[in-house]
Each structure stands twice: as structure tokens, then as C-alpha cells.
Amino acid sequence: MRPRALWERYMDCYDYLAGVESYAAGLREVATAVKPFPGQRVLDAGSGTGNLSLLLKAQGARITSCDFSVSALRHHRRKDPKAELIRVSLEERLPFKDASFDAICCTSVLFALSKAGCELAVREFLRVLQPGGRLIVTVAAPEKRNGRLLANHLRSLFRQGNGFARAWRLLPQLPSLLRVLYYNRCLQQLPDWQGYHRFSEEELRTLLFRAGFTELKVKRIYAGSFFQVTCAKLVGNARSVHVKLPVLSSAVRTSLIGSQTAIAGTL
Ligand SMILES: C[S@@+](CC[C@H](N)C(=O)[O-])C[C@H]1O[C@@H](n2cnc3c(N)ncnc32)[C@H](O)[C@@H]1O
Numbered sequence: 574m575r576p577r578a579l580w581e582r583y584m585d586c587y588d589y590l591a592g593v594e595s596y597a598a599g600l601r602e603v604a605t606a607v608k609p610f611p612g613q614r615v616l617d618a619g620s621g622t623g624n625l626s627l628l629l630k631a632q633g634a635r636i637t638s639c640d641f642s643v644s645a646l647r648h649h650r651r652k653d654p655k656a657e658l659i660r661v662s663l664e665e666r667l668p669f670k671d672a673s674f675d676a677i678c679c680t681s682v683l684f685a686l687s688k689a690g691c692e693l694a695v696r697e698f699l700r701v702l703q704p705g706g707r708l709i710v711t712v713a714a715p716e717k718r719n720g721r722l723l724a725n726h727l728r729s730l731f732r733q734g735n736g737f738a739r740a741w742r743l744l745p746q747l748p749s750l751l752r753v754l755y756y757n758r759c760l761q762q763l764p765d766w767q768g769y770h771r772f773s774e775e776e777l778r779t780l781l782f783r784a785g786f787t788e789l790k791v792k793r794i795y796a797g798s799f800f801q802v803t804c805a806k807l808v809g810n811a812r813s814v815h816v817k818l819p820v821l822s823s824a825v826r827t828s829l830i831g832s833q834t835a836i837a838g839t840l
Pocket residue numbers: 580581584618619620621622623624625639640641642645661662663664679680681682685686
């Protein structure tokens with residue numbers, strides 16, 4: 574199945590994840606990193622069925638959500654009839670003016686793009702972000718932890734209620750759970766950079782530095798199978814340069830990164 578068709582079908586059962594604690598906790602963490610405030614302009618890029626957009630909106634932010642999937646946007650619209658939704662591929666120039674947003678979130682999307690599309694997407698994020706604005710990204714890391722994530726989810730389901738109540742509650746959810754597992758498996762089997770790419774931490778840092786982002790903070794989420802990165806657009810006329818660095822201690826790298834010129838190191 575081609576990636577676009579896969580996403581269209583996946584989005585029809587995607588909201589099963591809203592009841593999965595690790596997914597919900599991941600979105601809450603991203604929302605915390607955005608630090609939403611009333612009137613803050615936030616772009617949710619690759620917004621899916623709108624779960625993160627709704628969370629941020631509930632905290633007062635003004636959300637623009639975009640995705641290329643018709644079914645994702647349809648589900649989002651059903652949950653929020655007033656949502657500002659735009660159908661666009663992140664592999665194209667974004668239909669927004671420079672500095673339109675105070676923050677951008679792009680959760681679980683960049684790994685699905687082509688290499689060139691991914692590079693264009695982060696350059697576009699920089700362009701449409703206000704200087705000083707923050708970008709929060711989550712992407713697949715090299716380690717697969719599907720088994721552990723599923724075990725955590727099943728354990729949390731079985732902790733709730735007695736045996737009969739559990740079975741009764743689980744039964745109707747089973748087809749959606751199986752569909753989610755199936756589509757995840759299909760995605761993970763797509764060729765590298767043609768639907769699914771696992772980023773190394775260094776590669777992710779380089780991608781964002783090269784585009785011009787700075788103040789990178791990287792951490793692991795989803796049992797270590799994903800990275801979450803928070804970074805910022807520099808204020809003023811500072812610019813980002815990419816240089817080949819010798820092996821430097823992380824302390825030296827951190828102090829370089831904190832300076833007005835972002836230095837992307839390839840070690
Ligand atoms: C795993 S879902 C994540 C949805 C949402 N960000 C979340 O965290 O719940 C990935 C989303 O990326 C969208 N997507 C994949 N490739 C895209 C592209 N080239 N342009 C725009 N959206 C894309 C899919 O349609 C899907 O909605």
C-alpha cells in the first residue's frame with residue numbers, strides 16, 4: 574500500500590490511541606513544552622485527527638492545524654467544528670506568511686516524509702516561526718519497542734475493573750486495536766525515507782541545526798522508541814552555519830550551541 578493510502582485508512586481508527594496512556598502522556602508532554610497561553614499562535618503540522626490541537630486549544634492557544642489526509646481532517650472537524658484546518662503536504666511550501674506562529678508542533682510526522690521533503694519542512698517551520706518561537710518535534714528513533722509499548726498498554730487496560738467488566742470493555746475495542754497494530758506494522762515496513770525513517774539523535778540534531786534552529790533539547794519518549802526535541806528560532810540576525818566539528822565534549826558543544834550562531838556538528 575502506498576504511504577498516502579495507508580495514512581488515509583490508519584486515520585479512520587487512529588483515535589483508538591486517545592485511550593492509550595503512553596500516547597496521551599506523550600501529547601501532554603508536548604503541550605507542556607509549548608507552554609500555551611491565551612492567544613498564542615500555534616501550528617500543529619501533521620495534526621492527524623486533532624488530538625494535540627484540541628489539547629492546546631483547551632489551554633487558550635489559537636491553533637492552525639494542517640495535514641494531507643482527508644480522513645484525518647474529517648475526524649478532526651467532527652470533534653471540533655470550528656477548528657482552523659488546512660489540507661497541505663509538509664513536503665510543499667507552507668501557505669503561511671513569514672513569522673506567522675509563536676510555536677510549531679510536529680508530532681510523529683517527519684519520519685514519514687522523504688529526505689528532501691523533511692529538509693524542506695523544517696526550513697519552512699523556521700520561516701513561518703516568529704524569532705524566539707519554539708518548535709517541538711517527535712520522530713521515530715532507531716530502537717523498535719512495539720512489544721514493550723503493547724505490553725504496557727494491555728497491562729494498564731487489565732488493571733481497570735474486574736474480569737467481566739474488563740472483557741466487556743475490551744471486546745468492542747479489539748478491532749480498532751488490531752487495525753492500529755496492523756497499520757503501524759505496515760508503516761514500519763516501508764522503505765527508508767519512503768514512508769518511514771528512523772532518526773539517529775545526531776542526524777536529528779544536524780537536520781534542525783542546518784535549518785537554523787538552536788537551543789536543542791532531546792529526550793526519549795514511548796519507551797525509548799521515539800525522540801522528542803524542543804528547539805528555538807534565533808532572535809535577531811544571527812544565523813546558523815554547518816561545520817564539521819572534531820569530537821568535542823558535550824559541555825563544549827552545549828556552550829557553542831548557546832552562542833548567537835548555531836553550529837551544527839557532524840561528529
Ligand atoms: C502518526 S500521525 C500523527 C498525528 C498527530 N500529529 C498526533 O501526534 O496525533 C501522522 C500524521 O502525519 C500525516 N502526514 C504524513 N505525511 C504527511 C505529509 N507529507 N504532509 C502532511 N501530513 C502528513 C498523516 O496524515 C497523519 O495524520
